[in-house]
Amino acid sequence: MSRSAHPAGPRHADVLPEGHYFAPPADLNALDPKVWARTVTRTDTGAVSVGGLDVRALAEEFGTPAYVLDESDFRARCRAWHQAFGGEADVFYAGKAFLSRAVVRWLHEEGLNLDVCSAGELATALAAGMPAERIALHGNNKSTEEIRRAVEAGVGRIVLDSFQEIVRVAHIAERLGKRQRVQIRVTVGVEAHTHEFIATAHEDQKFGIALAGGQAAEAVRRALKLDGLELIGIHSHIGSQIFDMAGFEVSARRVVQLLADIRDEHGVELPEIDLGGGLGIAYTSDDDPREPHEIAASLTSIVTRECQAAGLAVPRISVEPGRAIVGPTAFTLYEVGTVKVLEGLRTYVSVDGGMSDNIRTALYDAEYSVSLVSRASDAEPMLVRVVGKHCESGDIVVRDAFLPADVAPGDLIAVPATGAYCRSMASNYNHALRPPVVAVNDGTARVIVRRETEEDLMRLDVG
Ligand SMILES: *Cc1c(COP(=O)(O)O)cnc(C)c1O
Numbered sequence: 001m002s003r004s005a006h007p008a009g010p011r012h013a014d015v016l017p018e019g020h021y022f023a024p025p026a027d028l029n030a031l032d033p034k035v036w037a038r039t040v041t042r043t044d045t046g047a048v049s050v051g052g053l054d055v056r057a058l059a060e061e062f063g064t065p066a067y068v069l070d071e072s073d074f075r076a077r078c079r080a081w082h083q084a085f086g087g088e089a090d091v092f093y094a095g096k097a098f099l100s101r102a103v104v105r106w107l108h109e110e111g112l113n114l115d116v117c118s119a120g121e122l123a124t125a126l127a128a129g130m131p132a133e134r135i136a137l138h139g140n141n142k143s144t145e146e147i148r149r150a151v152e153a154g155v156g157r158i159v160l161d162s163f164q165e166i167v168r169v170a171h172i173a174e175r176l177g178k179r180q181r182v183q184i185r186v187t188v189g190v191e192a193h194t195h196e197f198i199a200t201a202h203e204d205q206k207f208g209i210a211l212a213g214g215q216a217a218e219a220v221r222r223a224l225k226l227d228g229l230e231l232i233g234i235h236s237h238i239g240s241q242i243f244d245m246a247g248f249e250v251s252a253r254r255v256v257q258l259l260a261d262i263r264d265e266h267g268v269e270l271p272e273i274d275l276g277g278g279l280g281i282a283y284t285s286d287d288d289p290r291e292p293h294e295i296a297a298s299l300t301s302i303v304t305r306e307c308q309a310a311g312l313a314v315p316r317i318s319v320e321p322g323r324a325i326v327g328p329t330a331f332t333l334y335e336v337g338t339v340k341v342l343e344g345l346r347t348y349v350s351v352d353g354g355m356s357d358n359i360r361t362a363l364y365d366a367e368y369s370v371s372l373v374s375r376a377s378d379a380e381p382m383l384v385r386v387v388g389k390h391c392e393s394g395d396i397v398v399r400d401a402f403l404p405a406d407v408a409p410g411d412l413i414a415v416p417a418t419g420a421y422c423r424s425m426a427s428n429y430n431h432a433l434r435p436p437v438v439a440v441n442d443g444t445a446r447v448i449v450r451r452e453t454e455e456d457l458m459r460l461d462v463g
Contacts, residue, residue: 024381024402025285028372034282034289035369035416037070037329039440046376048414051440055333055373058445059412062438065353067423068414069330069448071106071441077292077325078110084296085317092136094277094322095121097420102439102448103326104128113156115320119146126153138185140207147172157181159235159274161208166223173228180228183235183274184209186216188254190247192239192278197247207237211254220262233315234258237276240323243289245298248275252299256306259315269313275299277320281327283417284369289324323420330419330437332357333373334397336411337389347384349407354388355395356432358415358422368398374412377404386413390430423449431457 025032031040031048040050048055050070058068081091092113095103099121105128107114114130116122117138125135132154137146140161147165150158151173160166160182173180187208191198202212209219216234223231236251255273263269280289290298299317307314334351341347360366370386382405386398397415407413426434433452438445 029376032285038073048373052443064335065435066333067437069439071439073329080292082111084292090318092320094320097322098326098424101128104130159183159185170226170228181230181232183233185235188251190238190251192242192247199250233270233272235274240278241280242278243280252302260310273315274318279324327420331414331416332418333414349384349386354390356429359425361396362394368415370398370401373414379404379406
């Protein structure tokens with residue numbers, strides 16, 4: 001189809017990439033359950049509700065922009081991951097996707113463990129009562145203070161990321177009179193991106209210790225010698241927003257080979273293997289993520305098969321989904337401020353937030369969808385770009401999406417699947433006040449992270 005005959009009309013000619021046919025959805029009022037939290041529906045009034053609450057009432061009470069998080073959906077996803085492995089694996093939620101004390105309590109109640117990668121995340125986890133033995137500390141450059149706090153608290157594992165860190169953690173643990181359980185993070189030479197992966201011998205990245213060149217084997221040799229460390233397993237994390245299980249297959253095969261080499265050299269079978277996170281979610285209707293039980297069955301069978309081939313007992317598996325748990329549970333609620341029609345070019349819909357509450361579009365070219373949520377509309381689909389209010393032309397929230405052509409200032413629109421890496425990566429650019437996270441559940445709404453105020457800004461700016 002020629003771009004100048006775009007179904008959205010001549011106004012939208014020439015705005016799409018060459019060869020990209022972008023059809024409007026059959027029904028603009030429909031809400032694709034793939035991208036929206038489970039309790040989101042459009043009610044008889046035409047407006048959208050979540051957790052039994054009308055978004056117009058939420059906007060009224062909590063203001064916009066706001067992240068609205070469906071607590072029952074979050075808990076259901078935790079349970080689905082927990083049950084997917086039938087208790088045969090440990091699920092660590094990756095706190096960097098989104099962390100707050102309420103979230104920590106939900107994780108604890110639903111039987112999940114927690115990954116942290118900074119002192120701040122560790123403090124949040126401990127403050128909310130996550131038992132230390134269910135916390136794992138990550139990071140490619142943990143400070144000695146972060147390591148000390150984690151060891152002192154008694155975290156269940158520290159994932160060692162470099163040769164320096166092996167001795168650093170051992171030294172700190174010994175000084176504290178402890179033996180710290182650790183895993184070694186290895187880079188297996190798998191680069192996974194969404195629908196494809198590349199298996200290589202080497203990897204050019206800052207994380208982990210390479211399997212290639214015997215580096216990981218040397219790290220194991222050193223860790224096994226140190227009294228302050230109890231080496232319990234090998235860790236591998238291959239990427240993010242992955243749909244193709246083949247990358248995990250290559251990764252698992254290479255990690256199991258290392259376990260076999262360790263057995264042959266040292267006579268020990270390490271009891272654990274962590275395959276990381278990175279499992280993809282649907283940001284738009286084009287994405288088709290797998291269910292946790294399918295992923296669990298696939299990972300378990302890969303590891304079992306590889307271990308049998310190597311004559312190893314099957315180690316305990318752990319996984320670290322972040323995005324796949326929290327991503328789909330929240331949407332960002334915005335109010336439309338202006339609609340600017342550039343004849344023959346494009347229509348810009350500006351909202352009251354932007355790159356300060358969702359940097360992923362600017363940073364990763366991430367794709368999102370958007371819907372009009374304060375009312376239904378029978379107007380024709382109009383191709384738009386949803387942008388923020390920041391002083392930067394790259395301040396794009398949704399690059400290309402259809403909204404009803406009558407979208408107007410004062411309407412509420414919402415961008416789904418913003419639970420992961422949006423609030424956690426939010427900034428104060430232009431002295432924006434970071435939006436609240438409002439948790440809804442069964443007819444009640446509660447702020448779990450409040451909106452920033454100008455007073456908060458002034459408190460940091462000491463004059
Ligand atoms: C970021 C990260 C995760 C979580 O990634 P998601 O894409 O959110 O699932 C898991 N493990 C490690 C080590 C990570 O760095």
